[in-house]
Amino acid sequence: MGFSTEFNSVCKFKSERELEDLFEYGKTKMRKNGFRIYPTGMKVIAFDPRNQAVAIVKISASIAEIDFQGKEITLVEMELVRRLTAQESEVETALADEMFFRDHPGL
Known part of the structure; x- marks a missing residue:
């Protein structure tokens, strides 16, 4: 009930290869540094x-672990639901820039 803000609704790829795998196979796995929360489903x-x-995308698995070098990592598996249209992409990009990516001095 209501709007939940405990999880970011953003999944940012650092690697073009992971993104290409998502579009080609409909699934991909992403590796993130540190422990992160990506709720399954x-x-x-x-x-x-x-x-x-x-x-x-739909998160199908999220595994946080410490690797052999002692680094905290999170592995995230996801499935493609659908690509965004150009208009959807433009709106979502603008919103995410303001909410997540842009620095907000003084906040």
Whole structure:
């Protein structure tokens, strides 16, 4: 009930290869540094490395662990729900820039 803000609705790719795998196979796995929360079953907006909204994906697995070098990592598996239209991408990109990517001095 109401709007939940405990999880970011953003999944940003740092690697073009992971994004290409998503579009080619409909699935991909992403590796993130540090422990992060990606709730399984949640649909989120996926962004490319240039912070452009590109698709809606569904998180199918999220595993936080410490690797062999002692680094905290999170592995996230996701499935492509659908690509965004040009208009959807433009709106989502502008919103995410303001909400997540842009620095807000004084806040």
